[in-house]
Amino acid sequence: MKTLNNEATAWLKISVFLLALIPLFKLGISGYFDNLGANPIEKITHRTGYWTLSFLLITLTVTPLRRLTGCLWLTRLRRMLGLFAFFYGCLHFLTYLVLDQFFDWDNILKDIIKRPYITVGFAAFVLLIPLAITSNNRLIKLIGGKQWKLLHCAIYPIAIGGVVHFWWLVKKDITQPLIFSLLLGILLVIRLFYKWRDFVK
């Protein structure tokens, strides 16, 4: 099905919305049953970080997948998926701010300046904020489609920053950052390919 009617779209959106809440739900359940292991704060930080990056990549999958499959309705999920990346990013940052550092502003400032992985993570998160703010139709109209598109190109440095953040924080086992890098690499190469093909045409 290349297109969906309004009712089907509504159902699709609700389903994706609920699916996207599963990681949070699972985290809540584990927390409630005291199942987060010996170091719950670390686990929450890791899970929320993992899902922030995952939702960034899922969001970046929408457009290539639409071009590949021709399913136009995919684009209608893009905003929600992007907002979920921001949502998990907020949880991730709040975990750091409240649970990990407990508002130790001095130390947070030092971290942001001195620890490269926090520096890029923080930059990526800050860059996400304007994208989240300009995600409603009124604001898109207000700033104009062209500028909006340009602004939302920030998703690329954000995703790259997220992956770099991950590389720089692991101690030795690079399996996961490597997987995320490869996936992001594929998503970016597909885009370059389409750009090149559009250009040649």
Added chain:
Amino acid sequence: MTAYKLPPIDPSEITPRDLFQDRRRFMQLAAGASLTALLPHTVLAGEQLAGVTKSTDRLADELTPYKDVTSYNNFYEFGTGKEDPAQNAGNLKTRPWTITVEGEVNKPKVFDIDELLKLAPLEERIYRLRCVEAWSMVIPWIGFPLAELLKRVEPTGNAKFVEFISLHDPEQMAGQKSPVLNWPYKEGLRMDEAMHPLTLLTVGLYGEVLPKQNGAPVRIVIPWKYGFKSAKSIVKIRLVEKQPDTSWMQAGPNEYGFYANVNPAVDHPRWSQAKERRIGDFLKRPTLAFNGYGDQVAQLYAGMDLSKNF
């Protein structure tokens, strides 16, 4: 022989006695009751060690619960996740087991583990453990000073360093199928560090035979150094003249040094070492120089630049 006296601990760190003992009793009960239910069957050591001199330092920091000590640690031989060792250590065979002590010694010897267990009186030592990743625990280890073993093999004048070599057997240690570190795991100490009475050849914790995931059947514990210095599942101890290369030094020479003394003033290149999260606590606490054992060990490093010799 009396147990080694631990340094006094800041009163603010001390939990009131009855509260502490209540908690401890509760915890022991809980540990006993929930063990069989909660832990994978294969990792259950459970066997009590006999004839252990109990630590008299009961009022040290609050102990980290048995469950946390045995379900959260780094032991890359069984995977890089901190819950992997408890999951995957079941395949480790701790009998028969021998420890070869060789190198610059007059009496090299292969010790059978059961012989080693009787070499010197076992004592309980409640030590802080500070991981290089900025979390920490308080663990009642059981063992005897490494010096007891080293004296028996009579180190020669050339013995300047001690090298610890852990088991290398990917069949038993699935994590070794990945080249994440140079296997076998190697660690080392300077001779005076190895002979220091705090350096404990460890065979148990919480009154029990050392659980597999914690480095069974025998490991080393050096409480003033980051946890990775304390090699686990040791099969060979070599006394050598030159400073040995360690697995973590090879993995990241500018991140992990030979000395690896706990030092809040010298950050890891990628994260701060000023504070630590004690497992079970919410707020981080300041990290102490030499993990609080400075009175005992600082003189070993007199005149050394500890930011260069990190």
